[in-house]
Amino acid sequence: MTDLQSLIGTKIRLLRRAKNMTQHELAEKAGLIDSYVGGVERGERNISLKTLEKIMHGLEASPSDLLTLASNDQDESRQELISKFITGTSTLTKEQIESVNRIITEVLNTYNK
Template identity: 45%
Template structure:
C-alpha cells in the first residue's frame, strides 16, 4: 500500500508545482494544514477519500487527472504535455498582451531549433 500512497503523493506534488502553488497555498485552497500536505506528498500519511477530495478541489483538477497511471510511454508523454500546459497557462495568466506576444516569438524561435 505504501507504493500507491507514494505515487499519489508524488502526483499531487507534481500537479501542485505545475500550477505554481506552494504547499501553504494548496493547504489554504483545500482547507488543510501545510504540514499535512507535505506529509501526503511524501507518502507518510494514510489519508481518507474525503481528504483526497479536498486536495483535488484545491488543485482544481478531476480525480482522473490525479490518478493517471502510466501504462505506456504514450500515456506518460500525454501526461507530461498536460502538466506543462497547466504550468504554462498559470504563467500566461500573469502576463499582459505585449509580454504574451514576446513569449510567442521566443517559443517560435525555440520550436525552430527542434526542427
C-alpha cells in the first residue's frame, strides 16, 4: 500500500460519509461491488483512473474534491473524527446533541488547561 493509495482511499471515505452514503450506495452508483469500494477506502486497492472516475461520478465529486488531500496526518485525523461525529449524531435528538456538546466542551476544557 502506498501513501497515495491510502490518502485517496481516506478522502473517498470522507467524501462518502459527508454525503451520508454507505459503501453499498457508492458501489451501486459507481457500478462497482461493495467489497471493492471497501478495499479502495482502506488503501488496499491500486485503482485505475477509470475506476477513480467511476467513484467520482458515484460521489458526484469533482477531481479537485477528490484529489485535494489533507496537508498532514493531523488534519486527516481531524477530518475523519468530524465525519464520524456527524455520522454518529445524525439520529440524535436536539437534547441529546446538546448533551454530547456539553461533554465534548468539558473534555476540551480539560485538555486546554
